[in-house]
Amino acid sequence: MQFADRLNKVETSAIRELFKLLGKPGIISFAGGFPDPALFDVQGIQESANAVLANSPGAVLQYGATEGYQPLREGISGFMANKGAIAKPEGLIVTTGSQQALDLIGKTMISTGDKVIVEAPTFLATIQCFRLYGAHIIGAPIDADGVDVDRLEKLIEEHKPKLVYLIPTFGNPSGATLSLARRKRILEIAARTKTLVVEDDPYGELYFDQPPPLSLLALSEQVSGSRDWLAHCGSFSKILSPGLRVGWLIAPPELLAKATMCKQFSDAHTSNLTQAIAAHYLTLNRLDVALAVVRKTYAQRASVMADSLHRELGSSIEFNQPQGGMFFWARLTGANNKGRNAPEFAKRAIDRGVAFVPGAPFFAHDPDLSTLRLSFATVGLEKIVEGIERLGRAL
Numbered sequence: 001m002q003f004a005d006r007l008n009k010v011e012t013s014a015i016r017e018l019f020k021l022l023g024k025p026g027i028i029s030f031a032g033g034f035p036d037p038a039l040f041d042v043q044g045i046q047e048s049a050n051a052v053l054a055n056s057p058g059a060v061l062q063y064g065a066t067e068g069y070q071p072l073r074e075g076i077s078g079f080m081a082n083k084g085a086i087a088k089p090e091g092l093i094v095t096t097g098s099q100q101a102l103d104l105i106g107k108t109m110i111s112t113g114d115k116v117i118v119e120a121p122t123f124l125a126t127i128q129c130f131r132l133y134g135a136h137i138i139g140a141p142i143d144a145d146g147v148d149v150d151r152l153e154k155l156i157e158e159h160k161p162k163l164v165y166l167i168p169t170f171g172n173p174s175g176a177t178l179s180l181a182r183r184k185r186i187l188e189i190a191a192r193t194k195t196l197v198v199e200d201d202p203y204g205e206l207y208f209d210q211p212p213p214l215s216l217l218a219l220s221e222q223v224s225g226s227r228d229w230l231a232h233c234g235s236f237s238k239i240l241s242p243g244l245r246v247g248w249l250i251a252p253p254e255l256l257a258k259a260t261m262c263k264q265f266s267d268a269h270t271s272n273l274t275q276a277i278a279a280h281y282l283t284l285n286r287l288d289v290a291l292a293v294v295r296k297t298y299a300q301r302a303s304v305m306a307d308s309l310h311r312e313l314g315s316s317i318e319f320n321q322p323q324g325g326m327f328f329w330a331r332l333t334g335a336n337n338k339g340r341n342a343p344e345f346a347k348r349a350i351d352r353g354v355a356f357v358p359g360a361p362f363f364a365h366d367p368d369l370s371t372l373r374l375s376f377a378t379v380g381l382e383k384i385v386e387g388i389e390r391l392g393r394a395l
């Protein structure tokens with residue numbers, strides 16, 4: 001069959017290939033990017049499902065508006081207000097996961113050959129999605145405080161990109177959090193250079209001790225003109241359930257209207273049933289309680305993973321301790337005559353019964369082969385200790 005030319009620009013993710021090896025019995029996997037299903041508030045979601053089917057079956061089982069189920073748009077507006085961001089219900093649309101919000105931004109904004117700046121490393125699916133629309137992707141370096149703003153500013157001035165895509169809070173895969181000062185500078189740069197900045201924020205609620213700095217969206221109130229150049233993607237996937245497939249896009253009116261039009265041609269609307277469940281769930285006041293458990297559990301797991309990595313791999317590995325989210329981003333240093341090649345290490349690790357994701361696919365170009373991503377989200381404390389011991393033996 002003669003497939004569309006656009007498919008020449010993307011390939012099946014290397015990560016998916018690795019996942020095929022994970023079926024081995026007894027393997028401890030730090031490779032996934034899923035939240036822990038044991039922490040889903042099944043009771044609350046069930047209560048909401050029952051309520052919406054009992055109270056408004058006609059509405060929730062019917063076709064709905066492309067923009068989203070109105071009570072949920074109002075619910076998300078309230079949820080964002082609690083996080084310090086003003087987003088009126090009519091200023092946002094509900095999307096089928098935030099993945100669709102990213103796709104709609106790609107579809108709406110990117111023409112073949114357009115330049116897009118992302119963090120190096122960044123979320124793999126975004127690289128793939130933007131490439132499908134023909135983007136020429138340029139990576140901006142990051143450190144523990146998120147993207148290097150001086151370098152980003154220079155890249156923006158040099159390349160005049162169509163947009164800049166950032167995961168400022170507990171990034172995937174970087175685990176990094178952009179500092180407050182850098183957030184403000186990015187907003188200033190966006191307003192001054194009239195560059196669209198896309199803030200992807202699925203992890204911001206998963207902080208361990210302290211809430212992270214305010215989102216770019218919330219801070220945009222303080223930086224004149226920046227809101228006009230800011231789109232924000234949110235999601236209930238990591239805080240409620242990814243199976244609901246409920247996310248959202250907040251964007252300037254013109255962009256939101258175009259994205260809504262593209263969504264019409266794509267899936268008409270996100271499932272009314274899951275939107276209504278999410279909307280009802282928000283009224284139960286259970287989210288804070290459920291999130292407190294998630295935060296505590298992930299914080300413990302991250303702490304045990306950090307201790308185990310120090311103990312078992314010592315100076316052979318370096319990493320920044322994440323303050324939230326689901327990931328450690330680490331680099332093999334080559335110390336102690338140990339290897340620096342993460343893909344080779346990944347193969348040896350699987351032989352020893354433990355899996356992680358090598359970092360290379362998360363770079364749009366010039367991959368750093370010494371990097372890797374470890375997720376602690378779905379692994380219990382004892383298994384984390386055992387898994388990292390296995391890693392130590394595999395290195």
Ligand SMILES: Cc1ncc(COP(=O)(O)O)c(C=O)c1O
Nearest residue numbers: 097098099123172235237242247
């Ligand atoms: C940074 C980032 N953005 C977006 C998504 C998509 O999430 P969803 O479509 O489930 O909202 C993910 C999922 O892992 C992610 O890590």
